Amino acid sequence: MATKILFNSVVNWFIKQRIDQIENFKKHPLDTQNNVLFSQLMYAENTEYGKIHGFSSISNYEDFKTRVPIVTYEDFEPYIERAREGEKDVFWPGAIKQFAKSSGTTNAKSKFIPISDECLDECHLKAGKDMVSIYVNNHPENQLFVHKNLRLGGSAENYAQFNTKFGDLSAIIIENLPFWVEITTTPSKKVSLMSEWETKLLAIVDEVKNEEVSSLTGVPSWMMVLLQNVLRETGKKNVSELWPNLEVFFHGGISFKPYRDQYKKLMGKHVNYYEIYNASEGFFGIQDRAGAEDMLLMLDYGIFYEFMPMEDFGKENPRVFTLKDVEINTNYALIITTNGGLWRYLIGDTVIFTSVEPFRIKVSGRTKHYINAFGEELMIDNVENALAEACKQTNAAVLEYTGAPIFMNDKEKGAHEWIFEFSQAPENLEEFSTIFDNHLQCINSDYEAKRYKNITLNKPVIHVAKHNLFYQWLQSQGKLGGQNKVPRLSNDREYLNPILKLNQSLH
Incomplete structure (x- = not known):
């Protein structure tokens, strides 16, 4: 035990030295990010990707933004496949030997994210x-x-x-x-x-x-x-x-x-x-205050950050900002340039800044995991907050859930349909549904407008999942354990329909 206590003291002393470096990038965030970007451009200028996009002559951020395109995994996959086959200097110097296999949250198709030594x-x-x-x-x-x-x-x-x-x-x-x-x-x-x-x-x-x-x-x-x-x-x-x-x-x-x-x-x-x-693409944030509900954006990990307002997502010429121009309480799609060789990569996550001195964030959802079938722009963060309130007021606890739209037809208005697996069921499911719906309206004005007098959206349809439903669904998808996650929201019924069908089959 004495040896363990001594080891604990020594390790604590060494790792505390890192705090000074963290404080430094908190004080100088823009300089830190600028150094990250240009050191990587210089390091990778002789790769194929670097030559195609003229890394060696990029002298400022505007050049970088103009010359290097924003890409998704599908756009970048041909380069990754060549690196996986052992080709050197494709988008990062030398050969990349390791790739993180990731299916994201829901995609059946696997992604292979390059993990360079750096x-x-x-x-x-x-x-x-x-x-x-x-x-x-x-x-x-x-x-x-x-x-x-x-x-x-x-x-x-x-x-x-x-x-x-x-x-x-x-x-x-x-x-x-x-x-x-x-x-x-x-x-x-x-x-x-x-x-x-x-x-x-x-x-x-x-x-x-x-x-x-x-x-x-x-x-x-x-x-x-x-x-x-x-x-x-x-x-x-x-x-x-x-x-x-x-x-x-x-x-x-x-x-x-x-x-x-x-x-x-x-x-x-x-x-x-x-x-x-x-x-898999990188490590972005760490909660740096006890009891806080946001995370410090880590700026010296070899990741350069850009942010696209979600209102511009999908537009032909979206606005894209660096840390210099971001605002709090705005939903941004996250774009990263990494020391794994990903260049202006649209990772699929959305974040909201809670502070800009220093830069702290909350993960608000996914660019593909939202419900906007009727202009309601419902994000995961909205749902989590409303769900917490409904659980609090009805003495309930939710293990897993997913939701999707019920699309309009000639006779019916639209609605949102949900299935919740409770570890502790609400005392009154109708009350739970009402609180959930009302709180969503309080925190999302677009949803409130669509729900006003049921003009566009009827009240939510809620199902109670049988025990272990989502576990069995993940098992059927070959996704038990580790980092695999249930898709919380979807703008179509790709996930909800089979989950509801499985629920009906369980006894």
């Missing part, structure tokens, strides 16, 4: 250290390294192909962790890298039930599944009985709002919650 070291691994550094700085009394961190990653199937590898980002990170992280982490690398979720879940439970855990890292929905299984296996009433020294849960991937009250009950004690914003 991206791995200067972004993903650096962010993991920063996550801990920020927490330690805020909580000097911490005992993180006296005990272990329980990590929950995704599938780890890595395949050799064209002398390159691909697999989940979490597997790539785990394989490249420094030894000192590995000895303070559970489950073991062998178990963490298992591919089949249900087998892996049993193995994780078997390993972690006898460990002493002080922190958790993972997606809230899947971490809850794991914790519930551990409690069943050990016969403990709550997590604090099992791990009395647990002090923090680092979570990301999905909104924590629907899970907050459930975690309070599950934990049985006060635990700190820190949100992170990471994706």
Whole structure:
């Protein structure tokens, strides 16, 4: 124990040194971002992509914006495929050996996101250290390294192909962790890298039930599944009985709002919650204040940020801003240029700035995950807030949900249709529906206008999901565990219809 305490003290001292660097980019955000952009342009000027777009003669941001097009994955995929086949200097110097396989939230087609050495070291691994550094700085009394961190990653199937590898980002990170992280982490690398979720879940439970855990890292929905299984296996009433020294849960991937009250009950004690914003393409934000509902935008990870107002999304000549011109409370589509070789890449996420001194953000949704069938512009952030209010007033708790439009026909107006899986059903479903609808109108004026006297939209149609519906749906899609997420909103019925059909078939 004395050795662990000494190790805890030494590590804490080292990681606190990073706080000074974070404070520096908070004070000089535009200079930091300018340096990121032009160092990468210079580094990649002799790649094929750099020569095509004249990186060597770009001298200011306006040149960059004019010469380099905004791209989606589909636009950039031919370059990525060539790099996957081992070709060098396509869009980033040298050969890229590792690719993070990602299907996003819903796409059946897999994406292969390039993970260069620089991206791995200067972004993903650096962010993991920063996550801990920020927490330690805020909580000097911490005992993180006296005990272990329980990590929950995704599938780890890595395949050799064209002398390159691909697999989940979490597997790539785990394989490249420094030894000192590995000895303070559970489950073991062998178990963490298992591919089949249900087998892996049993193995994780078997390993972690006898460990002493002080922190958790993972997606809230899947971490809850794991914790519930551990409690069943050990016969403990709550997590604090099992791990009395647990002090923090680092979570990301999905909104924590629907899970907050459930975690309070599950934990049985006060635990700190820190949100992170990471994706296969990069690591973007870390909650830097205890109890806050926003995250500090991390500006020195080799990622240059641009922001497209969502009202311009899909237009032929959309406005695009750097940090210099963003405004708070405006919904932006996120565009990134990364040290993995993605250039002006439209990642598919939307963010809102809560502060510009320093730059802090909230994830508001996805460019493809919204409902705007009638001009209501309903985003995930709207729904999460309304859902939290409905749950609070009706003593309910939601595990998973999805929603989509009911399209107008000759006889009927439109509406929104929802299916909710409750861990605790509302005392009155009709009251829940009314509060949910009314709160959406309070926070979204476009939705309110369409709902006014049912002129365009009728009241929401709500279904209650049978137990484990969404788990079984994800299982049917081959998407159990890790970073896989249920699509919250869709502007069509591609996901809702099969989920409703599955719900009807369950007994």
